[in-house]
Amino acid sequence: MIFTFVFIVGCAVSIHGQKAPCPKEVDHCIHPCSVVQTFGNQGCNQCADGYLRISNPKHFNHSAGFSFGMQNYKGVQVLVSQSVTEPQYYCTKGPLCPDGWYRLVEEGELLCSGCAPGCAKCSTRDVCDACRDYCVLSSGKCTKCT
Template sequence: MLLTVLCLLSLRLLNTNGEPCPNPAKHCSSETFNVVFPNVGCLGCQGGCEAGYIMTSNPNVYRETTAPMGHYMYKGLPVPNNKNVSEPQWLCNPGDECHAGFFKSAMMGHPSCEWCGEGCSHCSGFGHCTRCFGGYKTQIHLSHGVATRKCLPGTVFCPNRTEHCTHKIFVLESAGCLGCQDCEDGYMVTFNPLYYSYHGGHYDYKGLTIHDGRNVNQPRHICHQGTTCPDGWYEIHHAPVSICEWCGLGCVRCGGRNDCRECKHGYTLEHSHCLLDSHIVG
């Protein structure tokens, strides 16, 4: 029934005059829906993607507003206040798998990845979250006897923004700033060695008591550009995310956290660890 409604809506839109999207989605199978439609916004790649890409809903299409039921004008066309006309509703991401925070679905017969909802890393459908990103808390809501699970955001943002992260990042009392747990395409979640730089003892940060002196200015994970880990890091896979973990101080190649194979200049490899030459007693 829903698919029938969507098809009818698409046919109606095709007969409606629109304007090209200001930032059209890329790798669409056609430009049919890369148009700003009145009372809808920019649909992007709703008609499907080129081979090697999968349709993915774009959470950035929604924007916060005090008047969600109203509209604003774009080149003479009304756009709902809660829609960002500069963001296509459907994008084409490389590959055939969904990012963390999205679930497999189908749109008009095309395989697609749909958003789980803010802060959710794993779900069975929108509003049915099974796991939240760090910094969010699961909330169970009952409506007409049906339970839904959503993720409530933390209260304090990390002071330094993590570029190319797909979700918001918050400070935790127990761990400081966890940083990014899912990065944009072309970037890998990568451990930040500076996360171990201590602030010194327990301290207060914007009403939170940070334990173990974690420096909230240094997120645990950041986004490194590339599809492989840099020298000094090794890859582990936690479906659907691959993470670059640190080999350790002075190590440039390893098989794991305590399995260094090669050290940088100025260090000596001993028992799978790198020791600073100046600390080695002859």
């Protein structure tokens, strides 16, 4: 119960909290990029016409795991598991997502999200249409990946 309260308060603070300009702007993005308290480099929240937002798997520092440790970027406190250099979202030439990604509508906006590991083409995160060369497709899943 206490953890939930702390997490909710932390989210509320970060939405209205500190932010700083990103180290590098995202190409084809309409609005300036910001590094936001707790969540790091938000990347692009709206791409120019002819481009789709795509999630960036490099944004999350998987080696840090989910950690409450903080890093400081220009006076903004960011979780060590979130990147300040890699944007959470960037823009890719639309209207189709690149291989390894699928189209997803999130909050009324079309974006590209990543397929499951080992999947080369998918229609949703959990339904793979073609696997990478090192995996075998079985009932919409990539298995026996070597």
